[in-house]
Amino acid sequence: MLQLCEVSSSLLISNARSACSEELLQQEAVTLCINVSRQQPFPSAGAVAKLRVPVYDDPGEDLYAHFDRCADAIQTEAELGGRSLVYCKNGRSRSAAVCMAYLMKHRGMTLSEALQRLKTARRVVEPNLGFLSQLQRYEHELKRSRGPS
Template identity: 35%
Template sequence: MMGRFARKIDESLRWGGKEEEEVFKLLPAMDQFDESFKNQKGGPLQVLKVTRYVKESDTLSEIEEGLFLGSIGAAKNKTALKSLNVTHVLTVASSLPPAHPNDFLYKVINVIDRKDTDMKQYFTECFDFIDEAKRLGSGVLVHCVAGKSRSVTIVVAYLMKKHGMSLLKALEHVKSRRSKAAPNSGFVSQLREFEKSLQDSKNT
């Protein structure tokens, strides 16, 4: 099971969708790891790989005051969320139910990390959710699975809209706070289109 679990994590980070759903069905099994895995071929390495993934993924990256970016690990890190005064959690991924529904206000955008996924259609409602948290003087976490593509796309678009940043400057800023930030090429194309629409609206 351990090998399958680790493989599914790798697949979910690349593709999302059904693989992603299967990974998070398996997450509770992490509490059941025991000495038996040490006796399996490759067991210790697989346990280390999964443990490292979870530990490294639970950090929230502060993009600006009150706006945080992260992974599913960050979304599950209740202690960190509370300590940073996060009250709102924006999930930008498929098949990820709220980790702490009684503690935070959630909005879920059910999308997979594919070039042909239309992210632009969700920009406005995501911006409104982020602004709602900020109006309350609270923090908001925007996350996907790895905190690399989907959630980054939303945060970059938000900076472009709210602060008049170019796509390049917004992405550079996000990468300076979260080095793994890397929207897929389809999302980058949509951000370019969004940048043009913002420029056009200024000129009218």
């Protein structure tokens, strides 16, 4: 079944097959597609902005390096009234990690809150252990940069 899962009013997650459905993109008013893969295609919708994060679903890949850029792109899109769709091949690991980074940075969630939100939106979500440890590092960085509360 093709579907885009809503994480928040401005953020959706899916697998590559669903992400390439013009009909779904229009239906959900998607304005930015973040493709977290090296080989999955982009939708051919011309009106949709596109951002590629070229990583494999491998615990050794450095997804951390892309967290800020992706989180900020999703936030900017939301401020403009747009909706972002983050996807990878299966919509389980890479795309989920990017969505969690956004929720942690711009929605002030903890890592466990972000993971819970993602699992509620899309049951199959399960970032690999490498990405989870990168998210833990990101959570510590965010806490440090925000200073004592």
